Amino acid sequence: xxxxxxxxTNPAPAAAAADGDDVLLRVENLVKYFPIKGTGLxxxxxxxxxxxxxxxxxxxxxxFGIVGETGCGKSTLARCVARLHDVTSGRIVFDGQDITQxxxxxxxxxxxxxxxxxxDPIGSLNPRRRVGSIxxxxxxxxxxxxxxxxxxxxxELMERVGLNPEHYxxxxxxxxxxQRQRIGVARALAFQxxxxxxxxxxxxxxxxxxxxxxNLLADLQADFGLTYVFIAHxxxxxxxxxxxIGVMYLGKVTEIAxxxxxxxxxxxxxxxxxxxxxPVPNPDLSDQRQQIILAGDVPSPILPPSGCRxxxxxxxxxxxxxxxxxxxxxxLGDGPEHPAACHLPMAEGENLxxxxxxxxxxERVVEVDGSLLPDGAEPQDIAGALPARGEGGTP
Amino acid sequence: MALLxxxxxxxxxxxxxxxxxxxxxxxxxxxxxxxxxxxxxxxxGKSVSTQTIMGLTPGARTSGRALFEGQDLLxxxxxxxxxxxxxxxxxxxxDPLSSLHPxxxxxWQIVEMIRLHDRETSKDQAMKRAVELLRLVGIPQPDRRVNxxxxxxxxxxxxxxxxxxxxxxxxxxxxxxxxxxxxxxxVQAQVLRVIRRMQEMFGTAVxxxxxxxxxxxxxxDEVLVMYGGKVMERTDRRTLFYAxxxxxxxxxxxxxxxxxxxxxxxxxxxxxxxSLLAPPPGCPFAPRCVYVMDxxxxxxxxxxxxxxxxxxxxxxxxxxEADREAIRRRVAHVELVRxxxxxxx
Numbered sequence: 001x002x003x004x005x006x007x008x009t010n011p012a013p014a015a016a017a018a019d020g021d022d023v024l025l026r027v028e029n030l031v032k033y034f035p036i037k038g039t040g041l042x043x044x045x046x047x048x049x050x051x052x053x054x055x056x057x058x059x060x061x062x063x064f065g066i067v068g069e070t071g072c073g074k075s076t077l078a079r080c081v082a083r084l085h086d087v088t089s090g091r092i093v094f095d096g097q098d099i100t101q102x103x104x105x106x107x108x109x110x111x112x113x114x115x116x117x118x119x120d121p122i123g124s125l126n127p128r129r130r131v132g133s134i135x136x137x138x139x140x141x142x143x144x145x146x147x148x149x150x151x152x153x154x155x156e157l158m159e160r161v162g163l164n165p166e167h168y169x170x171x172x173x174x175x176x177x178x179q180r181q182r183i184g185v186a187r188a189l190a191f192q193x194x195x196x197x198x199x200x201x202x203x204x205x206x207x208x209x210x211x212x213x214x215n216l217l218a219d220l221q222a223d224f225g226l227t228y229v230f231i232a233h234x235x236x237x238x239x240x241x242x243x244x245i246g247v248m249y250l251g252k253v254t255e256i257a258x259x260x261x262x263x264x265x266x267x268x269x270x271x272x273x274x275x276x277x278x279p280v281p282n283p284d285l286s287d288q289r290q291q292i293i294l295a296g297d298v299p300s301p302i303l304p305p306s307g308c309r310x311x312x313x314x315x316x317x318x319x320x321x322x323x324x325x326x327x328x329x330x331x332l333g334d335g336p337e338h339p340a341a342c343h344l345p346m347a348e349g350e351n352l353x354x355x356x357x358x359x360x361x362x363e364r365v366v367e368v369d370g371s372l373l374p375d376g377a378e379p380q381d382i383a384g385a386l387p388a389r390g391e392g393g394t395p
Numbered sequence: 396m397a398l399l400x401x402x403x404x405x406x407x408x409x410x411x412x413x414x415x416x417x418x419x420x421x422x423x424x425x426x427x428x429x430x431x432x433x434x435x436x437x438x439x440g441k442s443v444s445t446q447t448i449m450g451l452t453p454g455a456r457t458s459g460r461a462l463f464e465g466q467d468l469l470x471x472x473x474x475x476x477x478x479x480x481x482x483x484x485x486x487x488x489x490d491p492l493s494s495l496h497p498x499x500x501x502x503w504q505i506v507e508m509i510r511l512h513d514r515e516t517s518k519d520q521a522m523k524r525a526v527e528l529l530r531l532v533g534i535p536q537p538d539r540r541v542n543x544x545x546x547x548x549x550x551x552x553x554x555x556x557x558x559x560x561x562x563x564x565x566x567x568x569x570x571x572x573x574x575x576x577x578x579x580x581x582v583q584a585q586v587l588r589v590i591r592r593m594q595e596m597f598g599t600a601v602x603x604x605x606x607x608x609x610x611x612x613x614x615x616d617e618v619l620v621m622y623g624g625k626v627m628e629r630t631d632r633r634t635l636f637y638a639x640x641x642x643x644x645x646x647x648x649x650x651x652x653x654x655x656x657x658x659x660x661x662x663x664x665x666x667x668x669x670s671l672l673a674p675p676p677g678c679p680f681a682p683r684c685v686y687v688m689d690x691x692x693x694x695x696x697x698x699x700x701x702x703x704x705x706x707x708x709x710x711x712x713x714x715x716e717a718d719r720e721a722i723r724r725r726v727a728h729v730e731l732v733r734x735x736x737x738x739x740x
Binding site for chain 1: 436437535549550551552579580581582583584585587588606607608609610611612613632633636637646647648649650651652653658660661662663664665667668
């Protein structure tokens with residue numbers, strides 16, 4: 001198992017002490033490995049280490065945002081929490097109850113309380129069924145309402161999420177993207193769940209529609225006291241909706257912080273680089289700031305790098321980062337609600353561009369960096385690679 | 396003279412449901428070395444307008460003119476277009492995997508592209524150039540990776556390989572249609588930087604189509620805002636963000652979560668984008684616009700607005716700031732009264 005002794009002590013000590021029973025969901029050292037089809041007896045069995053020792057806790061009525069790049073394990077984590085995947089090891093405690101090993105049958109009553117909203121509203125709605133019956137499914141499955149009672153409750157839900165109740169008999173294809181997402185929200189709301197996991201709920205929507213859905217989710221949270229896990233790759237959206245945010249990289253949580261604090265004083269260099277890469281819709285700001293462009297790509301989760309998994313791309317990487325996996329704990333005098341997994345956390349106002357890694361070339365990503373020209377080279381030196389414009393154009 | 400001059404471009408498609416008027420009278424121009432951003436939501440006609448210029452919308456009914464270096468691309472023969480596409484105008488699309496052939500090595504595809512337009516170059520020379528291009532766009536160990544297949548590249552590397560291919564013949568114009576939409580932000584930053592550096596080195600003009608105003612703020616010189624197949628506003632980047640005129644632009648900016656600053660409730664644009672099947676006459680944004688007036692049944696011309704030269708806006712709202720501010724205050728007051736009243740907005 002890849003979880004070292006460091007991460008054993010890890011289950012966010014803060015959360016355990018401070019929140020008491022205010023915590024709705026606690027995840028302890030969660031691990032999810034997917035086996036890859038073996039190549040035979042000779043080879044050691046390999047695994048995609050999608051989630052590799054994640055601990056976090058989410059308080060009632062709050063929104064916990066999860067950000068990270070493709071393949072960092074954020075969706076797998078969410079699916080494990082909803083028990084759509086069985087976990088490899090670790091514990092999931094929901095509302096005081098350990099649900100990690102519950103059977104399908106014993107899990108069923110809990111499914112009312114944990115609901116999910118997916119990115120692709122059309123992929124999660126059966127195109128051949130009417131919207132009223134899709135939203136009414138939860139009532140049918142749990143035998144809670146039928147006939148005209150079910151219809152009444154479905155229409156109430158439709159109205160609540162801003163759909164016209166008269167459209168009860170329409171098919172999903174007759175709705176626009178934003179409306180389809182509202183159908184997904186209505187279905188998730190059927191039993192007033194305690195926890196809704198939103199996996200990229202607005203990523204497929206246009207900006208103006210995205211804002212409508214975000215406001216809807218905020219209103220519902222205020223009305224029903226919902227708790228959200230909000231996964232998205234758009235950092236400004238996540239910041240807008242979340243109370244606190246966890247950053248994931250290659251199956252691990254690298255930093256957790258209150259939303260505003262994460263953006264003002266990021267501790268983990270990965271958070272710093274991620275934030276600097278976000279395009280800012282503000283020309284003055286984007287002209288001033290200096291982008292940290294990470295070299296290369298995210299390494300494979302099959303054979304993740306040793307120590308801190310970010311070390312091959314980190315501008316501050318030092319030998320200790322290669323040797324030791326840093327525990328997720330508060331750094332540089334931060335409060336317990338802001339832990340970071342970094343040996344060399346960033347001080348406030350520190351510029352990552354000033355740093356060069358002090359580890360050998362072999363341990364870094366083999367790429368100079370995103371900048372194209374070797375230091376000192378002039379564009380003309382390289383322009384020879386291209387033909388002069390206008391020549392050789394005719395076939 | 397402008398490098399590309401588009402005049403009153405109209406594109407419509409016959410579909411089973413009727414005629415879709417995707418582009419309804421779009422005019423713009425772009426100069427050498429400039430970056431023109433085109434923003435708009437799904438169905439605004441932003442992609443169709445450039446695809447038509449490149450001759451990539453067979454079966455569409457088109458009218459208008461698109462003068463590129465003095466030649467009208469809309470009336471050019473297929474042979475003439477083939478000589479222009481790739482060589483003089485390069486293109487990058489959103490999904491790099493479907494733009495690269497999965498059966499052929501990346502290097503081979505770049506070589507084919509070069510030799511198709513330039514028979515003088517030997518295969519060896521072309522391969523050398525392919526390696527150099529991959530180095531330029533930041534592919535590590537390009538001499539080795541040139542022999543890889545597309546599936547061996549990551550998403551960001553594929554998009555960079557596409558840029559290398561699009562730049563292989565040093566085109567005067569690069570059309571990038573949502574080049575970073577499928578990519579993570581860190582990779583997006585890499586790709587945008589590559590495009591910008593290529594542009595600095597070779598003076599290429601770039602048309603960047605995106606729905607992301609953040610990307611626009613980072614790279615565009617001039618911006619075209621499209622909605623319902625029409626141009627709503629055209630201006631430089633700073634004016635767009637700080638002194639826009641059109642209510643649609645205003646609505647877009649208010650829909651986005653602020654970066655930094657207070658977290659206020661978002662102010663989305665109410666309603667849905669219009670259907671382009673038999674669109675009603677007049678301003679396409681009118682049904683969703685908070686400032687809507689009787690006059691909006693008639694389409695406003697794209698007229699100069701504000702103080703900046705080159706700032707054009709298709710809206711009947713007064714162009715002087717004081718009068719507009721008065722209207723804004725009145726609308727805000729009405730909204731306030733409405734939201735304080737019985738719920739049901």
